Amino acid sequence: MDLQAQIQFLIDNAPQDGITPQLVAAIAPALIQIAQKLRRTQYYILQNPSGDWVLTTLNLKSNPQLQKQVIYAYPTLQDVSTTSGVGFDPQMIAAPIGVIEILFQIVALQPVDSIIFFDTPGTTANGVEIPRSQVNSIIESSLQQNSRRSDVPPDIA
Template structure:
């Protein structure tokens, strides 16, 4: 499913409360921008049976007190198998999700710092880190009212008559 179709599905499946579909439509350019940094339209996310995403806490090697909570997004099911999490815990499953849906969820995941998208099948050493903070910043910029160019009618001097 291409990015435009993914956005349409996000809007259509949003709660029809009179606000949420418009918010999704407003932030869609940010989701498409970030998805454009990635190579795949769909990624596998590890989830428990309640459909909660599996969060991994990483520690800084130089300072173990510095941690980062991430979610991994895998390009293929074979890459998920390479981490063997599902073999260790039968209650963990990998679900394919559209990339824009993953990014939209990141905005709401307050306990997660970023999602690491592995773009090259078979290579789990390098990924693209999309930080929640960056996503929030871009959405905030997108949601700010735009100033419109001055209309020639606004430039008429008040004492013209």
């Protein structure tokens, strides 16, 4: 599914409360901007039996006291099973999820610091890390630009 279709899917499946679909539409350009930095439109996310995304705690080599919580996004189903150790836990599943939904969800996942996207099948050597704070910042900037544009009366000429 291409990025525009993923945005439309989020809008169509948002709570019809009069606000959420408009909010998704407003942040869509920011989500697309981030997604275009990645090579794929869909990734596999490891989930536990209740559907929660599996977090991995990473320690900084130079300072083991510093930790961050990340979610890995794999390019193929085979990469999940060969690199994550999922074969050791049959309860875990890997679900294909659109990149737009992943970026949208990271905003709400408070314990998550980053998502690491692996774009090259067969290796986890080169991942693209997208910090939650970066996604939030780009979304906030996009919303501010949209609100400035909507402050201008349509009949200004």
